[in-house]
Amino acid sequence: MNIKVIGSGCENCDKTNAVVKECLEELGMDTEIERVTDLVEIVKLGVMTAPSVMIDGKLVVAGQVPSKKQMMKILMLFAKL
């Protein structure tokens, strides 16, 4: 699974990264999180709001810090748990 946390370095991007990390740990998944902070790379992904989360090329969170509950649900869906 490829997980991208997208945003050019604002406080909310760090918060989003922390939520995803916490969920992965709780689910016992050792998937690495890829941080995309470069503005050009972000727009190349077609993302225009931050923070966002992309899993396997699908935008699953756009322009907000996800709640832990929401993120757990998404990860479980993608991991088919």
Next chain:
Amino acid sequence: MSKIKLYFLTGFLGAGKTTILRNLLENMEGTKVGVIQNELGKISIDGTVLQNNDIQMIELNRGSIFCSCLRLSFVDALTQMAQKGLEYVFVESSGFGDPSNAEEILAATEVMAPGAYDFRGCICLVDCYNFLDQIGDSETIDRQLKHCNLAVLTKVDLVGSEQIEQVKDKVREINPVCPITESANGNIDRSFYDMDLMLYKWAECEDTTNSSKNKPKTFSMDFTGEIQKEKLEAFLAKIEPDVFRVKGFFKVEKEGWEKVDVVGKKRDYAPYEPQPKSQLVFISKIGIALIREIAAAWEECVGLPMKLNN
């Protein structure tokens, strides 16, 4: 189709960006123009000031367009503007806007709207009246000058030739290559349209100093009713040491609606069209503590109910 000519207008708080932009727009009837206007605070005073012109406008508030918190929105705004068949787009950054990363913004815009823009340069307005007092206040001023392609000294009509020379020397210290022109009474020499300003590039692209953490606090005040000019003056004089800037509009007894503008020790008033309520925006030098200072000064000088928002 020819490319849209894109200019960035920078300059510290109160340098006259909106005034100069209005001046530029005055003679552009029949030309398709877009304006992206950026304010630090939640409400846009300058947006209201510019609203009367027949222009395409996008406002980006609550931060600097060069900061990580707003730069995606800035790229998005430029992308939207690229689809409107415009000839010119002017971007008026906030007074705290540090354009050190302008090239990064332009590169991202090129991805979204390939070949749409011809970036003609970054024009930095320098407030001749206040510049020498402000220069130590913020790294932003340094960065704005370092990364400009043209410096326009504004308010030269308010100072002597010696001060103009002192300001020029200081600008030269920070940016030895940009052309320097002068602007009096809010008028700007339009010959820069014919110049290739991009030849005058001094600093390389770098990280902006703008971040959500070092953004100055802004507060706004709503007031219904009218007060005497002397009371408004006394209030503004009292809070002046604690603010970078105050701007807005106010209903003044006997005189009607006035546009209010405070930069440093200079307070300007101009007649203004009627508004639903009086409103002032304060950009704080002392963070959240300004709330207390505003409340105390208002109580002492005016003493009527008002609403303070952050």
